[in-house]
Amino acid sequence: MATNPMEQFKVHKIGPEIEVSGINLSFTNASLFMVISAGLILVLLLFGTRQKKLVPGKIQLISEMLYNFISKMISDTAGKKAKPFFPFIFSLFVFILFCNMVGMLPYSFTVTSHIIVTLTFALFIFVGVTILGFVMHGFKYLKIFIPSGVPIVLLPIISIIEIISYLSRPISLSVRLFANMMAGHTMLKVFGGFVISLGLIGGWLPLSFSVALTGLEILVAFLQAYVFAILTCIYLNDALNLHH
Amino acid sequence: MSMKKFFALLTSLLLVERNLYAAEAGMPQLDPEYWPSQVFWLIIIFLTIYILISKIFIPKIKGSIDMREDKIRKDLEEAKTFREQAELKLKEYNSLMETAKIDVKKIISKSRQKLNEDMRIKREDAQKKIDAEILNAETEIKKFKMDSLNKVNLISQDIVSNLIKDIFGEDLNKSSIEASVLQTIKEYEKGK
Numbered sequence: 142m143a144t145n146p147m148e149q150f151k152v153h154k155i156g157p158e159i160e161v162s163g164i165n166l167s168f169t170n171a172s173l174f175m176v177i178s179a180g181l182i183l184v185l186l187l188f189g190t191r192q193k194k195l196v197p198g199k200i201q202l203i204s205e206m207l208y209n210f211i212s213k214m215i216s217d218t219a220g221k222k223a224k225p226f227f228p229f230i231f232s233l234f235v236f237i238l239f240c241n242m243v244g245m246l247p248y249s250f251t252v253t254s255h256i257i258v259t260l261t262f263a264l265f266i267f268v269g270v271t272i273l274g275f276v277m278h279g280f281k282y283l284k285i286f287i288p289s290g291v292p293i294v295l296l297p298i299i300s301i302i303e304i305i306s307y308l309s310r311p312i313s314l315s316v317r318l319f320a321n322m323m324a325g326h327t328m329l330k331v332f333g334g335f336v337i338s339l340g341l342i343g344g345w346l347p348l349s350f351s352v353a354l355t356g357l358e359i360l361v362a363f364l365q366a367y368v369f370a371i372l373t374c375i376y377l378n379d380a381l382n383l384h385h
Numbered sequence: 386m387s388m389k390k391f392f393a394l395l396t397s398l399l400l401v402e403r404n405l406y407a408a409e410a411g412m413p414q415l416d417p418e419y420w421p422s423q424v425f426w427l428i429i430i431f432l433t434i435y436i437l438i439s440k441i442f443i444p445k446i447k448g449s450i451d452m453r454e455d456k457i458r459k460d461l462e463e464a465k466t467f468r469e470q471a472e473l474k475l476k477e478y479n480s481l482m483e484t485a486k487i488d489v490k491k492i493i494s495k496s497r498q499k500l501n502e503d504m505r506i507k508r509e510d511a512q513k514k515i516d517a518e519i520l521n522a523e524t525e526i527k528k529f530k531m532d533s534l535n536k537v538n539l540i541s542q543d544i545v546s547n548l549i550k551d552i553f554g555e556d557l558n559k560s561s562i563e564a565s566v567l568q569t570i571k572e573y574e575k576g577k
Binding site: 147150151152154159164165166167168169171172175176179182183186187189190193194195197201204205208209227228229231232235236252254255256257258261319323 | 411412413414415416418419420421422423424425426427428430431433434435437438439441442443445446447448449450452453456
């Protein structure tokens with residue numbers, strides 16, 4: 142019979158329990174799928190860069206397209222100054238993309254459907270960007286909360302709104318990815334459950350829904366990785382090129 | 386299946402399912418039991434791929450892309466220099482042709498001039514010769530005329546003196562005969 146659609150998000154440890162000063166750091170199924178995703182990335186890049194061909198093969202083409210795609214994304218949103226952060230954005234995009242895509246395989250685990258994972262990324266980016274902003278501009282970085290061309294009367298309200306929106310960046314960034322992945326996978330599971338409970342007679346309808354949803358979820362998996370990376374670029378842009 | 390029936394089925398199914406899951410409601414994501422573990426492994430794994438990507442793969446990919454762009458740029462430059470060379474050669478050829486044409490024109494005009502000059506000199510020479518010939522002939526004719534005239538005079542005088550001798554039987558003064566003959570000839574010429 143159908144199981145709990147949230148069952149798929151359960152984390153359980155694999156292998157021995159690892160405890161460091163009372164904190165449970167055991168290797169879990171989540172960690173396993175992180176390793177699988179990372180391994181797939183490394184395999185792709187390894188084969189993609191094994192031979193430098195003038196006319197690239199398929200895998201080399203994929204890795205070069207990835208490179209050009211992210212390179213263009215960064216230069217479009219954050220400009221030339223963001224060049225040193227290219228490896229980070231590249232790794233971030235590829236890692237999230239592969240975690241999302243690996244999660245689309247049946248019986249696998251979606252690493253990015255866990256708020257703690259996305260929050261770790263988002264907090265790291267938030268803290269990093271904030272530090273970067275203060276390092277680059279000093280206290281002038283606080284100008285980010287004072288948009289130009291706003292009447293003096295509205296300035297206190299606008300500034301408060303700006304501060305709130307700035308502080309909510311890690312939350313929106315992490316919840317967007319996590320909620321999208323969780324919702325999609327839950328929905329897939331629910332429709333999958335319908336297929337079983339309706340059986341051979343009525344199961345075809347939810348099955349077709351499932352198929353359609355799978356296509357949609359693959360799109361979402363790519364899109365959310367892209368959104369996460371591009372938002373990181375935009376935050377970087379705010380810190381690097383103080384517009385306000 | 387009508388829409389109404391379908392929705393009725395769907396709601397009933399949802400109710401059944403909800404009852405099934407009632408026992409284990411909630412999101413495993415919010416269970417903090419494995420949070421430290423997830424963060425720990427995420428950091429380790431992400432750091433690993435970040436280091437590998439930034440130190441090995443990105444330089445490699447960049448290298449192959451740069452290599453291709455270099456090759457394309459070099460090829461384009463080479464093609465450009467080749468084109469320039471070809472254009473230079475064409476210019477050279479054109480200027481060569483131009484000078485050759487000018488030379489040919491010069492040669493033609495020069496030879497024409499020379500020919501004209503030669504013809505002029507020859508013509509002049511011939512003219513001079515003809516002129517001299519004409520002059521010679523004229524003087525000869527004049528001389529001949531004079532000679533014949535003198536001869537006619539002499540003959541007339543002879544005839545006159547002979548006639549006078551025959552008629553009158555005496556010789557007249559030769560000089561008076563001469564004068565009267567000349568007088569007659571002059572009057573004859575006048576009368577003509």
